Amino acid sequence: MGTLDITKEDKSLGDKEVSVVHIAGSLDAHTAPQLDEILSELVHNKKFMLIIDFKQLEYISSAGMGLFVGWIDNIRGQGGDMHMVHLKPNIMKVFQILGFNRIFKIFENEKDAFQEFS
């Protein structure tokens, strides 16, 4: 089983604040609770504009994808969104196979994902 490392940072966009969550390693049923806790904390602190940075993520399972689906309604319901950036080809393929490229907004870089919130 793989491990997951998570770091987060806040960035300002005018009067709005965007939280960037960098995930590295493997996101599966075993590691999903770690990210769940971080997302839960962000939502609890009313941070609804999120960028998930997949640059260092090597593997994602369906359970990992399920975590994002579980949060997206809540976040969008509060006027926010979750933007995905830096998806590696193997991760992008999973998004495409599951049709998640139609659910989430995917960007090549953080700058574009950031601008989308403005």
Next chain:
Amino acid sequence: MKLKKNILFFQIIKIMSGTLLLFMGYVAVRLMYSSELTKIFGGILWVADGIVVTILLFNGVLLYLFFARPFVSLFDYFDIVRRENTNNMGLPAESKNLFQAFCNSIQQEMDKNRLELQTYSQQVALRSSLIRELKQEYDKKVYDLFTLFDVARELNSTLVEKKISQTMLLTCMGQMGVRSAIVYRIEGYIDFKLEACDARGMDLPKGSAKTLSIGGAFIKHLVTVGKGVILDVIKDQFNDDDDFQKLKDLGTSLIIPFVDSKEIKAALAVGPKVTGEAFTPNQVEFLSILTNLGGLAMENAKLYTMAITDGLTRLYIQRYFILRADEEIKRSKRYSHQICMIMIDVDNFKKINDTYGHLEGNKILKGIAAILIHGTRETDVTARYGGEEFAILMPMTDKQSGYIVADRILKMVEKTTFTIRNTPLKVTVSIGVSSYPLDGETSTDILDCADKMLYKAKASGKNAIVVSP
């Protein structure tokens, strides 16, 4: 039009060329017999010479124009000659008609072939689109199989029910892109019910919405069918059923039962997809396999829990407690931590049993167990060690902290009033406290030590705590 013009031009050229040859002959005769012709014709000959030269110059200019200007290319020229010759040859009208008919048949054949080619090209485009769709479908199936393998590995790696239900929920939501899902499991002692034990994308249902009756018509239908059921498909049949209505109110689109020996053991209730699309038969099949894997893992976890816990108090049994104590000692050795061991015995319990009977005595034990759970941390291991004897293992805790916990438990028991046969009854406990590594290197050592301290507490008049020196 252009052709006619070219033919006319060609005719002119023929006349000009003929004229040119004629006058060239004249020039030859004139040069060869000049003196004789002069004698015969005299001055008139010069006039004739002038006319011939003029015509020659005129012809020369016309020929220059013909070759220098591309009115008719040489290729066209020969083509015109060929056509003209053909016409001049005077082919019979029948042959021309036959030739025309032949040309028409070739044209028709070509048109037919063109149409066939268009049809083939459309079919190829359609088939390549189908192949693309099939490839996507196979990619998805391969991914489904890979996911099921991954899930099976994940479910087999744990016996913790919460982890199992979370794996089921997350996988279901991720694989299908659904908004919410609930895991139900069978609960109860005599009156069994399906109870919601975990949910994602929504709050865990509360109150009556939390349970489904296994005797209801809808759940019986699920058992009979034994596979996933889309609620909208059978709404006319079960709209009046309470359980069906509860599920509809929770936003359920699809429910999949886990049936074992014709009894429902668990179920996965799935909400609508984020995209609003309907579930395909493949997806229902995938979720059925997922529910079966999850349901089986939950059954195993339940059996394991039953094997390591005491049926009456729901605390761990002695064997599991010692196993955990050994593990904690190993860990503490590595990190140089202390472990506190607490042994508790209910004072005068034999008398309670003798006076009120074992069933009433059991109620006291259940009450004490509830106090122990309430008075300890989640990381502590609490067990029913013997008949009326309990033990608590407190990792990363020294004797002083252990004493604080023991004192809290003693006072909580002291304050509690039990009701036995409608009669209030007060109970006390005696407690012994020891620790690793101060009182021994093994679990047996520290258990023995705590037990000795417990008997010292009993000997000191009961309702007391004795900590090892």
